[in-house]
Amino acid sequence: MINATLKAAKVIALAMTRAVKQPNTYARVSTQTQSLDRQIGALNSAGVDRIFREKATPKIVKGRPQLERAIDALGTDDVGTF
Numbered sequence: 001m002i003n004a005t006l007k008a009a010k011v012i013a014l015a016m017t018r019a020v021k022q023p024n025t026y027a028r029v030s031t032q033t034q035s036l037d038r039q040i041g042a043l044n045s046a047g048v049d050r051i052f053r054e055k056a057t058p059k060i061v062k063g064r065p066q067l068e069r070a071i072d073a074l075g076t077d078d079v080g081t082f
Contacts, residue, residue, distance in 0.1 A: 024080040026070040028054045 025048045027039040032055050043051050050073065054066035074080050 024048075024050050024052070024070050024073050024078060026052045026054070026067055026080070028056055028064075028067075030058055031055065 025043050027036050027043060029036055029039075034055065036053050036055070040051060040053065052066040052070040052073075054064055056064050056067075070080060
């Protein structure tokens with residue numbers, strides 16, 4: 001969880017320093033017992049427009065409906081954080 005939160009924080013910091021608007025973001029934790037609260041709080045503070053949330057193991061790439069929705073929601077000039 002700490003690594004995922006740190007990665008999200010780094011992406012947010014980079015986006016803020018470049019003044020990039022991030023309309024779509026995908027937040028994920030690896031187990032059902034982990035919480036997305038810290039990631040969601042950091043992303044909300046950064047002004048992310050839309051957050052797709054999921055609890056899924058990193059070993060499985062297929063069958064992640066929120067990841068698929070996040071990718072599908074991206075427009076031509078949109079920036080997504082995954």
